[in-house]
Amino acid sequence: MPSQLFSDSTYTVGGLVEDIDKGEVALPDIQRPFVWTPTKARNLFDSMYKGFPVGYLLFWRTGIEPGTRPIGSTSKQAAPRLLIVDGQQRLTCLYSVLTNTPVLHDDYTETRMRIAFCPATEEFAVTDAAVERNPEWIPDISELWKPDNRKKTVRAYLKALAAYREEGLTDEEKDRLDDAIDRLYALQDYPFKGVELYSHVDEEQVADIFVRINSEGVALNTADFILTLMSVWWDKGRTELELFARQAKAPHASGGPSPHNHLIRPDPDQLLRVEVAVAFRRAVLKYVYSLLRGKDLETGEFSPERRDAQFELLRSAQDDTLDLTNWHEYLRCITTAGFTSARMISSSAAVLYGYSLWLMGRRDYRVSVAALRGPIARWFFTSHTTGRYSASPESRFESDLNALQDVSGASGFTDHLDRICNDTFTGDYWAITYRNEIATSASKSPALSAYFAALNVLGAEVLFSTQKVSAMLDPAVVSTKGVERHHLFPKGHLKRRGITDTRRVNQIANLAFVEWFTNIGISDDDPGKYWPAQVAAMLKPGERSAEAQGQRRERLQRQMHWHGLPEDWHQMDYEDFLVARRGMISDVVREGWEVLRSL
Numbered sequence: 322m323p324s325q326l327f328s329d330s331t332y333t334v335g336g337l338v339e340d341i342d343k344g345e346v347a348l349p350d351i352q353r354p355f356v357w358t359p360t361k362a363r364n365l366f367d368s369m370y371k372g373f374p375v376g377y378l379l380f381w382r383t384g385i386e387p388g389t390r391p392i393g394s395t396s397k398q399a400a401p402r403l404l405i406v407d408g409q410q411r412l413t414c415l416y417s418v419l420t421n422t423p424v425l426h427d428d429y430t431e432t433r434m435r436i437a438f439c440p441a442t443e444e445f446a447v448t449d450a451a452v453e454r455n456p457e458w459i460p461d462i463s464e465l466w467k468p469d470n471r472k473k474t475v476r477a478y479l480k481a482l483a484a485y486r487e488e489g490l491t492d493e494e495k496d497r498l499d500d501a502i503d504r505l506y507a508l509q510d511y512p513f514k515g516v517e518l519y520s521h522v523d524e525e526q527v528a529d530i531f532v533r534i535n536s537e538g539v540a541l542n543t544a545d546f547i548l549t550l551m552s553v554w555w556d557k558g559r560t561e562l563e564l565f566a567r568q569a570k571a572p573h574a575s576g577g578p579s580p581h582n583h584l585i586r587p588d589p590d591q592l593l594r595v596e597v598a599v600a601f602r603r604a605v606l607k608y609v610y611s612l613l614r615g616k617d618l619e620t621g622e623f624s625p626e627r628r629d630a631q632f633e634l635l636r637s638a639q640d641d642t643l644d645l646t647n648w649h650e651y652l653r654c655i656t657t658a659g660f661t662s663a664r665m666i667s668s669s670a671a672v673l674y675g676y677s678l679w680l681m682g683r684r685d686y687r688v689s690v691a692a693l694r695g696p697i698a699r700w701f702f703t704s705h706t707t708g709r710y711s712a713s714p715e716s717r718f719e720s721d722l723n724a725l726q727d728v729s730g731a732s733g734f735t736d737h738l739d740r741i742c743n744d745t746f747t748g749d750y751w752a753i754t755y756r757n758e759i760a761t762s763a764s765k766s767p768a769l770s771a772y773f774a775a776l777n778v779l780g781a782e783v784l785f786s787t788q789k790v791s792a793m794l795d796p797a798v799v800s801t802k803g804v805e806r807h808h809l810f811p812k813g814h815l816k817r818r819g820i821t822d823t824r825r826v827n828q829i830a831n832l833a834f835v836e837w838f839t840n841i842g843i844s845d846d847d848p849g850k851y852w853p854a855q856v857a858a859m860l861k862p863g864e865r866s867a868e869a870q871g872q873r874r875e876r877l878q879r880q881m882h883w884h885g886l887p888e889d890w891h892q893m894d895y896e897d898f899l900v901a902r903r904g905m906i907s908d909v910v911r912e913g914w915e916v917l918r919s920l
Contacts, residue, residue: 335509347401379407384520440501456485544590583796598677600638604718659774662796670710695920775913781883813845848891
């Protein structure tokens with residue numbers, strides 16, 4: 322008979338709340354922040370009030386000795402004995418309502434869970450303005466469980482209801498209403514069945530158990546467990562991590578320094594991966610959880626001293642990861658590579674792994690900020706363009722980290738990064754691979770982002786305009802009209818020629834940046850008609866001196882080069898044009914790459 326991995330227990334709601342307050346039970350966001358709707362919270366209390374079963378709770382024993390204190394300062398009396406694995410949303414809801422504690426949502430906003438109760442009908446509702454004004458309802462049942470507040474709440478409710486009803490309240494009605502409120506108050510004694518997984522069960526088994534018994538749950542991964550472990554041993558560290566992620570999503574209210582940017586909105590688990598790479602040179606998180614528990618991977622034995630030492634490595638890495646100067650300097654490397662907005666980023670893994678390398682370059686290899694900017698910019702341009710982390714990103718970066726083992730010194734580190742880039746961007750890559758990558762109609766692809774980035778690096782102008790592409794792609798400027806990607810062979814024109822397949826019409830090679838009014842003016846005209854007219858309007862013959870005319874012609878030639886337009890392209894067969902333009906776009910991206918190589 323296989324050995325059992327669990328034991329069962331019964332808890333009361335009040336006992337669970339008390340254990341959470343004491344720190345005996347950890348209530349971390351093991352899945353993600355609170356995602357229940359207020360209606361679902363209302364239904365939970367309604368089911369409990371009616372005596373219905375509302376499911377069980379799945380805990381995982383931490384194996385911590387009673388009375389053990391967490392690392393660092395904490396308001397908790399002890400390190401948690403149990404971690405909640407399944408039932409986190411129910412337990413969060415109950416704790417929030419019984420203790421009047423706000424909950425945190427996915428967008429990092431805090432809100433109170435306000436549930437109303439009507440003693441006369443024994444109904445529950447989500448509190449709204451109508452309920453708030455109706456004396457028949459207790460608008461916020463949390464008031465009942467505030468210390469020494471139950472009797473005062475009941476008296477205030479009965480007094481207001483008696484004044485509201487013309488006939489007042491009889492003693493019998495008061496007793497019946499008071500009984501209903503007593504029954505509600507007694508929900509703190511509602512019994513929950515619980516399953517406790519033993520401490521020797523590893524995180525992979527816990528995740529497997531969770532998936533098997535909870536088909537609607539959010540799949541757990543190793544990052545979830547490491548964040549949970551931080552809640553146990555270093556809650557301050559997890560709080561700092563979540564605060565950084567929250568502040569990265571919106572500008573600082575006072576306009577001061579913050580992690581906010583236009584490239585990436587990192588989640589806590591993504592930042593954790595950066596820290597783990599820096600602290601332990603690991604990308605695959607499989608063993609990191611065990612390390613942070615103080616496990617010797619060879620003997621399997623656990624040691625509090627080993628655990629504290631590993632958390633100290635993580636703490637040091639987090640200090641550097643969340644340092645705003647480091648963060649901002651790294652983001653400058655990405656913008657140096659020509660990537661200026663989140664819509665140009667198709668691989669968050671490349672952004673995060675790039676930050677790990679930047680931090681290693683500064684911490685471990687002592688590369689100066691100035692000397693690091695060019696190599697990291699080139700590495701990011703290369704990794705993002707080629708989709709280096711599009712498949713099995715953890716394993717690929719783990720291989721990259723292993724390749725650093727024999728690298729020493731500042732120049733050795735930067736030379737290593739450049740070697741990766743140069744080995745990737747060969748002549749065959751530009752002549753064959755890249756051209757095949759842009760033979761697509763995908764509106765967001767690494768190859769297309771590389772072209773936009775190259776236009777930014779080269780300071781390219783929008784077609785038929787003096788405006789820079791970089792200005793038109795500026796994420797800080799939000800306008801109703803701006804730059805548009807114009808079909809060089811317009812849809813209507815192609816339709817008249819019998820080409821209607823969306824994938825052929827919307828090929829990357831058929832699109833170019835123009836200003837919105839130019840796009841409207843061109844409409845669905847034949848290229849053989851609109852192109853000569855646009856060229857004539859740009860050159861404006863007879864309006865200026867010969868020198869000015871020459872400058873305008875030179876500008877047009879530069880724009881045709883940047884936008885990959887062959888001479889007499891407007892007279893070419895459509896398919897021949899696509900092939901020719903892909904080749905010219907590839908040349909422009911390579912030119913942008915050569916500029917980056919010179920940094």
